[in-house]
Amino acid sequence: MNHKLTLRNVSKTYNSEEGEIKAVEHINLEVKPTEFLCIVGPSGCGKTTLLRMVAGLDYPTSGEIILDGAHVSGPSPDRGMVFQEFSLFPWRTVLKNVEFGLEIRGVQERRRIAEQYLELVGLLDFKNCYPQELSGGMKQRVAIARALATNPSVLLMDEPFGSVDAQTRNVLQEELLRIWERTEKTIMFVTHSVDEAVYLADRVAVMSARPGRIIQCMKIDIPRPRKRTSVETNVIREKLLTLLVSQYPRIG
Numbered sequence: 001m002n003h004k005l006t007l008r009n010v011s012k013t014y015n016s017e018e019g020e021i022k023a024v025e026h027i028n029l030e031v032k033p034t035e036f037l038c039i040v041g042p043s044g045c046g047k048t049t050l051l052r053m054v055a056g057l058d059y060p061t062s063g064e065i066i067l068d069g070a071h072v073s074g075p076s077p078d079r080g081m082v083f084q085e086f087s088l089f090p091w092r093t094v095l096k097n098v099e100f101g102l103e104i105r106g107v108q109e110r111r112r113i114a115e116q117y118l119e120l121v122g123l124l125d126f127k128n129c130y131p132q133e134l135s136g137g138m139k140q141r142v143a144i145a146r147a148l149a150t151n152p153s154v155l156l157m158d159e160p161f162g163s164v165d166a167q168t169r170n171v172l173q174e175e176l177l178r179i180w181e182r183t184e185k186t187i188m189f190v191t192h193s194v195d196e197a198v199y200l201a202d203r204v205a206v207m208s209a210r211p212g213r214i215i216q217c218m219k220i221d222i223p224r225p226r227k228r229t230s231v232e233t234n235v236i237r238e239k240l241l242t243l244l245v246s247q248y249p250r251i252g
């Protein structure tokens, strides 16, 4: 199946008490099937807004989002989301968290499927635990298993590793690459970390300060497995950092 995702001239304006807030503007983006796309940009530039619109949890003010030739008009199992904050249901066990999306859809085999994805993220032994019994990294693994359980074609990840320690983060990145290679998902991954983007992505989209626009898409042609500190990695990091820094306001 062709999982091409297209964002065509997408803009989003929020109405708040302070008036209109233009979050993103004129976003044009084509994400190829099985591509790993990272999005970087200053805080508040509309990265979460963008992912939420692709997830169908929010709507563009203008422009359109098309997946597999159809307009995105709401949430659907073909798009799984891993949120910025830990978002597990604290009253459900690990297994029941992963089963959630399948339960909503009335899938009979949900236990077997949930166990299969828990195995994939290495947490089958913890299936009867509650989220508060897990570390931050483990919680995000469960969130990934939950997002994968409905077998989405597109995985939307909003700074999924932002609140875990540096070592765990490296491990989770490697695990995600392994899962991506095995499951052939299309991934849109938001991060504040240029290092993370250069390690993971096929392509990095750099956004401007709010209203967020895409100022550059950079292809990362480094073969995998990548070295985090190779010369070619550093060259791309430097380019991305320069672009990003240009989007932060200067004080004084």
Ligand SMILES: Nc1ncnc2c1ncn2[C@@H]1O[C@H](COP(=O)(O)OP(=O)(O)OP(=O)(O)O)[C@@H](O)[C@H]1O
Pocket: 014, 015, 016, 021, 022, 023, 041, 042, 043, 044, 045, 046, 047, 048, 049, 050, 210
């Ligand atoms: N529901 C909402 N109502 C009003 N304004 C909103 C809403 N959600 C987001 N915004 C505004 O839209 C802008 C973009 O927010 P968004 O959360 O998408 O940014 P972000 O790039 O994800 O930031 P961060 O990197 O800090 O997570 C911000 O100015 C924010 O205040």
Ligand SMILES: [Mg+2]
Pocket: 047, 048, 049, 084, 158
């Ligand atoms: Mg955000």
